[in-house]
Amino acid sequence: MENNDIIKIENRVYKKPSLLNDSHMHYCPGCSHGVVHKLVAEVIEELGLQEKAIGVSPVGCAVFAYNYIDIDWLEAAHGRATAMATAAKRLMPDKLVFTYQGDGDFAAIGTCESIHSCNRGESIAIIFINNAIYGMTGGQMAPTTLLGQKTATCPYGRRADLNGYPLSITPLLAQLDGTRYVTRQSVHTPANVRKTKAAIKKAFQNSMEGKGTSVVEVVSTCNTGWKLSPEKANQWMVDNMFAKYPLGDLKNVDAEKKD
Amino acid sequence: MAKIRGAVTVNSERCKGCNLCVVACPCDVLDLMKKEVNNRGYHFAYMAAPEKCIGCQSCALVCPDACIEVYRVVEK
Numbered sequence: 001m002e003n004n005d006i007i008k009i010e011n012r013v014y015k016k017p018s019l020l021n022d023s024h025m026h027y028c029p030g031c032s033h034g035v036v037h038k039l040v041a042e043v044i045e046e047l048g049l050q051e052k053a054i055g056v057s058p059v060g061c062a063v064f065a066y067n068y069i070d071i072d073w074l075e076a077a078h079g080r081a082t083a084m085a086t087a088a089k090r091l092m093p094d095k096l097v098f099t100y101q102g103d104g105d106f107a108a109i110g111t112c113e114s115i116h117s118c119n120r121g122e123s124i125a126i127i128f129i130n131n132a133i134y135g136m137t138g139g140q141m142a143p144t145t146l147l148g149q150k151t152a153t154c155p156y157g158r159r160a161d162l163n164g165y166p167l168s169i170t171p172l173l174a175q176l177d178g179t180r181y182v183t184r185q186s187v188h189t190p191a192n193v194r195k196t197k198a199a200i201k202k203a204f205q206n207s208m209e210g211k212g213t214s215v216v217e218v219v220s221t222c223n224t225g226w227k228l229s230p231e232k233a234n235q236w237m238v239d240n241m242f243a244k245y246p247l248g249d250l251k252n253v254d255a256e257k258k259d
Numbered sequence: 260m261a262k263i264r265g266a267v268t269v270n271s272e273r274c275k276g277c278n279l280c281v282v283a284c285p286c287d288v289l290d291l292m293k294k295e296v297n298n299r300g301y302h303f304a305y306m307a308a309p310e311k312c313i314g315c316q317s318c319a320l321v322c323p324d325a326c327i328e329v330y331r332v333v334e335k
Contacts, residue, residue: 001334003306003309006264006266006332007266007268008330012328013314013329013330014316014319014320015328016326016328020325024273025323025324027323027324029275029276029277030275030277030278033323034322034325035320035323038323038325187321188321190315190320193320230278231279231282234282
């Protein structure tokens with residue numbers, strides 16, 4: 001059987017989600033953002049929520065998310081995405097409201113908004129991309145930067161006595177009563193991509209059902225900021241990031257009730 | 260025995276040549292173009308060994324730019 005016989009529309013098992021626009025993504029080659037964008041588009045398409053979805057895009061690399069996924073978007077001030085999502089969800093409780101934030105937005109300048117939105121139990125979904133560096137501005141140290149990790153502003157590696165310890169914010173949020181579902185995933189292998197998709201789907205369903213805040217942290221790579229090739233960045237993430245940011249569900253109220 | 264055959268198409272203009280699909284492929288089907296580049300100057304991915312493809316979608320799942328479409332048939 002020749003290739004041309006296989007490549008037919010009736011044999012197609014995977015295609016670009018139709019909600020993902022044809023516009024060229026500005027992300028660096030190999031950036032995890034692209035995979036997560038694709039998953040968000042797929043999940044919204046599968047749930048049939050194109051007309052009901054409102055995304056809040058952050059300041060950071062994902063600032064142009066509104067150019068790539070064909071749904072309604074809001075652009076929040078730096079770090080204030082969860083506050084804006086709170087307003088959107090309270091005014092339109094029947095909509096799916098989610099924020100898409102990086103670690104500079106969610107865990108640095110927006111920590112106050114992030115924690116209080118989760119504590120209030122707003123029925124929003126938060127997708128939090130943690131790549132341990134400020135990618136957009138040129139690879140400076142972030143609160144999530146690992147000890148010993150070299151960045152533009154800590155060229156000899158992060159030191160605990162000078163720069164403090166890396167902030168792992170998701171376990172903090174899991175302790176709050178307002179959160180319904182808190183999980184940490186990654187997108188470096190096909191299996192992890194599938195798991196992340198299931199997590200995003202659950203978070204979006206929680207938002208639609210008004211069940212409380214869902215946080216999906218995606219441990220990601222920033223191969224440009226880390227100065228590695230995309231595949232080496234994935235390996236570096238497995239070797240270094242997962243020790244500080246282990247994958248798995250941190251809180252799942254629905255699963256706990258079943259037991 | 261029924262044999263599963265697969266094939267992928269790569270949107271070569273969208274591809275940024277990040278090599279993640281090549282690494283993810285369990286059957287060593289894909290590779291990056293050695294000399295040819297697309298309009299943006301990236302060495303895009305292509306099927307170097309099309310006969311080995313099983314249509315498992317691994318490449319498409321990890322592709323950050325959603326430029327891979329996967330086709331699959333069961334050969335009788």
